[in-house]
Every structure is written in structure tokens, then in C-alpha cells.
Amino acid sequence: MTAVLVVDDDPDIRDLVAFKLGQAGYEVETAADGASALAAVAASRPDVAVLDVTMPGMSGIDVCRTLRSDPATASVLVVMLTARAQEGDVEEGFGAGADDYVVKPFSPRELVSRVDALLARARR
Amino acid sequence: MKSVVLAVLNGTDWAMLVYFLAINSSYAGLILLAAHEFHRRAQTRSYAGHEDDLVNPFTPSVTVIMPAYNEEAGIVQAVKAMMSLRYPRLEVMVVVDGSKDNTLGVLQEAFDLVDVPMVVPTGIETRVPPKAVYAPGNGSPLVVVAKENSGRADSLNLGANLATMDLVCFVDADSILDSEALLNVVKPFVDDPERVVATGGVVRAANGCTIVDGRVVRVGMPQGWIARIQVVEYLRAFLLGRAGWSKLQSLLIISGAFGVFRRDVLIEVGGLDATCIGEDAELVVRVHRYMRENGRRYRIAFVSEPVSWTEVPASARVLARQRRRWARGLAEVLWRHRVMMLNPRYGRIGLFAFPWFLLFEFGAPFVEVLGTPIVLLGLVLNVVNLYFALLFVIAAFGYGFLLSLTSLAVEELSFHRYPDWHDLFTAVAAAFIENFWYRQLVGVWGLQGIWAALRGHEAVWGEMTRRGFTKEEPLEVTR
């Protein structure tokens, strides 16, 4: 089964995304901040991580960079989920190694299709 | 001898009573003003619009400047926490002030710093130039400046010269900011862009709080009464007192551990004065003075929601040093800007805030500390009725305790940051105990600080002819 890690400090968004992905057939794990996200990745090696950018402690960008810098976790697919929509922010997200970038307000359904598409591309 | 003491006491008992009543009642007034403001803000909090400010390209950009001297233990964590604050356009600048430890080294390692030959724009005069400027290899918005040791104020000034954003935020290297703190403290600049030139945020005691990854995750009361009393004292004086002053548009002090200034205004007034002990207060007073002398419409605001947590002294020795410095700083600020005292040209600052600080902040140690031996002498000489003296002390302490309790009540109604019942009772106990030895000690340290200011007068003025380091030509480069 494909595993997804959902990381967001907003409990409502986190649970909504987790619920939606769970319904779509993914095995979902959640984390509320960057540090526990890294711990979760180390422990269970998910295939995809959905990261909120603006989290307290360690931002999604930092988490993404850390994942990319470690060969063991470099292959985890990363979707950034954030309210920051300016050009520079998107640049920064992709610059840190994100595979996709979803802007809030977001459509939960679209988020699932993007995760699906990302995995399909990665498996080709 | 007896008649002299009698004569003094005769004149002073009413005076003492009126003084205690006035100082405490003015504080009560500030607390009530603050409570009113908090109530109003509590209603608006649900629609504060932080998410909107985060995505608004017109939100002003901020450079957070952290001076660091011998901070190798915590600096990496602190920088990471600062960089992940919720804020749209943010640059973090660490000014390593000639540390004796490996502060620069740990930063270089953690952020893969690359030496960049950055050009230092002219602006505020500084004592030393930067030795080198570094940026992280991954392009994230961090700047690390290395320089010879020249003190906190000078480091911040240099940082302000190098800063590229609209606003600069001064923090201490050991400050821990709540993740929304910056959005909150910048809010007045968004709401009133024409007038707001500076804002200050709340500083609370980090002692006793649980801190994970440079973030306060659980608020608690510290061990030890010195720190506990400071928790209550910070609430009363720094949260409610300053909120009250801000409401009166007469805020004179913005904490150096959390203050935001418009960069252009900061440079215009000449930055922090490195020759001044209380450089944070001095800067705010100078901004008031400058704005009023130039007939500019301006506002300096205190924001009660954002929180910067800072480690307060847990030992009497360190606390004594801090309080001597504060008292000395206040004395110097009042002296340096004495022209503003009771001067209608400076509006409510000159006519109201300045006299209040002279009478009640500067004057309180004199009354409290010098009053005690007079009363004791009176008791010894049997001209003062012990019964009367005790009752007087009970009345005065009772009022003081009441003020602290009111502060706790306002905190409970508005922010309720301390979740445990146990912490609440500890705070009440601390507020009670404060009256019996803490106040007196702070008074003694205050006097020592003022004495140092008087003695140090010559030296301070002597240093005034600054050997500034700013050259137009040739070009200043960092290596």
C-alpha cells in the first residue's frame, strides 16, 4: 500500500487532508510540525509527504531540504501545501526540491489527483 | 536629634501616603486602560486576518536582526526558529559581535555559509566595520555578519545598515518568538502605514516553559521565587503597563528583546546610541523627540498579543546587575533628554510621560529605600508608633499586591497563557511575596544604578565624541 505523510500545524486542514487521502486508498500518517515529520519519515519511509510551508519550529521548506539532503529520504515525493502564492515563494518551494505546489484555498479532490499523478509519474 | 526626626516625620507621613497612593493609582489607571484595550482586541482576534497578511504582497518586509555574543550553544536553533516564523517576506541577520567562543563556526557549519563580498551601504555611523558577510549555500534568506566586538547597540546599527527590508526587528539571540509574533507586531504598520514608525511586543519570562525546537510548547511557572516574581512583575509592568502607555500614545520604552522600527526612520534618527546604557529606551525617546521637533505625525505602538519569551535572571546576583543597568539607563535617558521635561513642545511626552517617569520610576527607589531608615530611626527614638507604622505598611503593600492580582486577573481574562491551576496559585503567592523583600532589593539596586549614573557622568559625556566608522570613500568592502 502506498503511504502518505501529511504535515500541517492546522489540525483542521491536517485531518481533512488525511481523511481525504485515506478515503482515496492511501495509508496516511500525520505530523503537526517539522521535527516530528522528519522522525515519521525516518521511522516509516512514506512514498509521499504533503508539507505545509509555514509551520512553527521548522518550516516545510526546511523539512523538504533536509529530506533531499539525505540519500535515504531523497526519493520521497514532496507536495507543498501553502497559502503563500507569490512568485518568489513558489520559486523557493521548487528550489528546495518540492515536486508539486498546491496553493490554499485548495480543493481536497484536486490535491488527491495531484498525489495520484505524482505517484503515477514516479512509477513510470 | 529626636526633634529633627520628629519634624521630618511630621512632614513626611502625609507625603508618603499621597506618594504611595499616587504611584499605585497611576499604575491602576494604566492597568485599567490596558484591560479595556485587551477586551477590545480579544473581540477582533477572530478576524485578525493573519492568513491574508501572509499572502498580501503589500505587507511590509522585515529584517530580523539578532546580535550574538558567545551564543554557540543556542544560536543555530534560535536562527532556525526565527527563519520559520510565519511571515511573508523575512530576512534573518545574525551579527556575530566578536564572540570568544565558536558562534560563527557553528553557524558556518549548520548553514553551509559562503563568504560574500557584500558592500556596506552608508547609513548609521558604526564603530567597527564588518569583517565578513556570509550567506547560506542554499540561498535561504539568512545573512551572518562577523565583526570585532563593539557591543550590542553597535551590532544592531551595523545590521540595520546591511538590512534590505522595509522594517527591522531587533531581537536577542536567546529570544524565543511565538510563531505568529511577527505578524502581530507588524500589524500596526499595516493598519496605519502613514504614521506608525515603531512597535514593541510583549516580553515574557521563558523560565519554566517547555521549549522544543526553539519554540515554547508549554507555558509554566519557573522554580525559584526570584524568577517567579519576575513573571508577575513582567505581566504587570511590561504587558499591562506598556499597553496602558501605548493607549495614551506615550510609550517610552520598547524592549530590546522585541522591537520593530521602520528602517528609514531608524537611519534618519541615527540608530541606537552605543554610548548609552539604556539604549533601547533612549532610542524610543529620541524618535519621539525627533518626530515632534520636526512636526511629523507619528505613532509608536505596543502590541499585546505577540510574545517574545526571554530567560530572566534566576539569581539575585545577575538580577542585581540587570536592575542597576536599567536604573542607570533610565537616569541617563531622563538627563540626556531633560529639555523635554515639562516642555509643551513635546506634547504629552514632555508634559505627562516624562514627569511620571521622573517621579515614579526614577523616584520610587529613593522613597522606598530612604523611607525605611527614617521610619526605623523613628521607631528607635520612639517618635513613631509601631502600630501606626505597621498599619501604614500593610495598607501600602496591600495596594501593591492588589495591582499584581489585577494584572493576573486581566491576564486570565484575555490571554490565559498559564494552563495549570498550580501555576496560577504560584503566581498569586509570588505577587504576595514580592512585597516583602523583592521590592526593597530592586529599590536598593535602583539606587546603586542611579549612583553609578551620577558618578559615571563625566565618563559618559567624555565618550560622547564618538569615533564613528563610516566612510563615503573609498568603498568599504568586507574583505
Added chain:
Amino acid sequence: MNVPLSVIFAAIAADAFLILACSALVVATRASRLKAERRTAARLGPLRPLLLEVAAEDDPEGESLRRLQGLGDEDWAALAPVAIGLVGKVRGGAKEALASLIDAHGSTGWAFRALFSRRASERARAAEMIGSLGHVELAPRLLPLLKDRRTDVRIVAARALGQLRSPAAASGLIEAAVGRHPVPRGIAAHALLRIGVPACPALTAALSSADWNLRSLAADVLGRIGALSSAGELGKLAGSDPVLAVRVSAVGALGRLGLPGWTGELVQAAGRQHEPQLREVAVEALGSVGTPEAAKALGLLMADPDLRLGARAAARLARLGPLGRAVLEQATAARKASSSEATRAATQARAALALAAIGRVAR
């Protein structure tokens, strides 16, 4: 002793009374708050999963939605903040489902009435709710709140109008940015920016307003929207408006539009006879236009005695691709001490290249 004991006694009595009252207040406040929190949490527990089902559009029979629509007042009071919080953070089907739930509890009707409430917090919450729910047809009702006497209400109203993207609100938002009780400029600008192209006619008209604040605001927003058709007007303001702030905004806007035809005007605005603020935006603008002529001008500006300006020019060149790189590298090749200007340019160029090498781009 002159002070009568009775005065002291009265003071002690007053202290004691107030201390007791205050202590009671603290304890009562905390106890009732904790109780209310527990109660809300207990009510929310079973309801929240249903709400997530609705928001995730995973409610094929509409059963969860119907159940939530039928909630009693107390249950809804616990759930409403979560639902209202979520509705502004999602879009598409999820938003529609949540909006229909919130509407079923009469919130739109409440908001409509609360716009006229005497309490500022109610007016603001009503405006916010209309914005989050996306009730475009109610946009005209929000316009009067742009003139509200409370700043927070004006801000929320402007934000809601931006969320609704209602073109009819454009001229109201522009006018509201000035006057005795203005909408803060950055907030009004952001709302107009969200409305986007449909706001352009009103914004272009504001370029010839008698109030300089409005001319400057309109120029800022038009530049960010990318309204190419307003370039002519902006060009005129950039060169000849009597107010510096308007010239600054207009030059910045021309830069954002990025039309090569205006390079001459921008080079002119960056000239040494002008104010530092104007020169600064002109440098940014030259960087966005990016013509060979602009790159050449930036190369000269790198040597400017205003070091901040020089650094900016160099940073902009570093972003310009091969064209800018060539100018920078040429400057670094300059002989040591050939002239102070060349030295300055060389240093600025080296700094910009070093920053560019680590991927640090000027914003």
C-alpha cells in the same frame, strides 16, 4: 503623626475587599472558561468527523450533511467556528458543501442582519463570513462598511470584497483608501489586486484623480495586475507627476509591466538628479524590463556613490541571465584603481555574482 488612623484603616479595608474580589474573579474566570472548553470539546468530538466527511466530499448520500444541517443550536455553536474556519481554506466542491451547511444554519441571514449591528465585532464577523462563503451578490452590502468608523471593520470589509472578487466594488475600494477613516492602503491594494483585470477601468480612471494617494495606489495595483493598456498613463505620471510618491509608484508599475519601449523613461528616472526612492524603484524596473539598453544603464548605476543603489543594480543584473552576467563580468575585469567608479562597480559586481552563485536572488 498627622494622618488619622481611620484613613489607614479605610485604605486597608478597601485593599482587602478588592483583593478578595479580584481573587474571586480570577478563579471564577478560569473555572468557567475551562468548563466551557470541556463542554465544547465534548460536543465537537463526534461532530468533527462528520464535518470532515462533508468537506472531503465523501458523503455520497448526503447523510452527514443532513445530520449536521439538523444540529441543535448548542451543537452548532461548538461546530460553527471549525466549519467557518475551513470554508475559507478550501475551494471547489468542498467549499460548496460547507457553505450549504453554514447557510442551513441561517448564517447568511444572520450575517446580512449583523452588517447593521451596533457592535463593531458583529459587523466585522458578518463581513468576514460573507467573504468566506463567497456570496458575491451581497458585495454591494459591504461597501458602506468601507467607511465604518472602526478600522478593524473597514479592514475586514475590504478583505471580504477582495475575496469575493466583485468588480463592482473596485471604485468603492479605491475611494475608501483616503479620507478621515481610510481603509489601510496595503489592504485596499490587495483587495483590488485580487479583483484583478475587471478593476482596471476604475483604477485607470483613478490615475487622474486629484488626490495623489489615489494616483499612487492605482499605479501600484495596475503594475501588479499587469495592465498593459495603462502604460501610457503611467508613463506620463512617471515623468511629470508633482508628487514624488506617485512618480515612485508609476515607475515601479512600468517596471512590472516590463514593456521594453519604456526603457528610456526608466533610465531617465534613475538619473542622479532624482530622489533616492525614485532611483531605487527605477533600478528595480530596469531589471524587470531587461533590455540591452537597461542592462547597460544598470552597469553604469553599479558605480553610483549611493552604495545601496549600486548593490541593487548589480543584484538586478545578476538576475538578467547572460546579458546581465556579461555586464557584471566585464565590470569585475576592470583594472584595480583605474578609477574609483570602476573599483566600485567591480566590487558591486563581484558581490552580486557571489550571491548569485549560491542561488540567492534579489527580491
